[in-house]
Amino acid sequence: MTDAHRVVLAWDEGRVEALSVPADETVLEAAGRAGVALPVGCRTGACGTCTGRVLAGSVEHRRPPRALKGRHLAAGYALLCIAEPRADCRIRVGGVLSDLVENPWK
Ligand code: FES
Secondary structure (H helix, E strand, O other): OOOEEEEEEEEOOOOEEEEEEEOOOOHHHHHHHOOOOOOOOOOOOOOOOOEEEEEEOOEEEOOOOOOOOHHHHHOOEEEOOOEEEOOOEEEEEOOOHHHHOOOOOO
């Protein structure tokens, strides 16, 4: 029996959903089980579509998070398609990927 962690998903617009996520399940899998839709693409850590930002707690990627650079990982960004919780977490979700894309007009 694997311990589950409480994972709170927070959208910028104020929506919040709480999930119970076993340590061997990804945040995306748990959200899907609960009927919570999150942005998703490749499901293998390659595209970055599912990027979230861990505001509290910790996650571990079950395979190399190829879509994120070291500085993104250091800043708390995570790929929710391959991220398993290692503690209770609060994670910013929604359009987080746009944080990582350089805006040439800024
Ligand atoms: S869906 Fe592509 S990196 Fe997660």
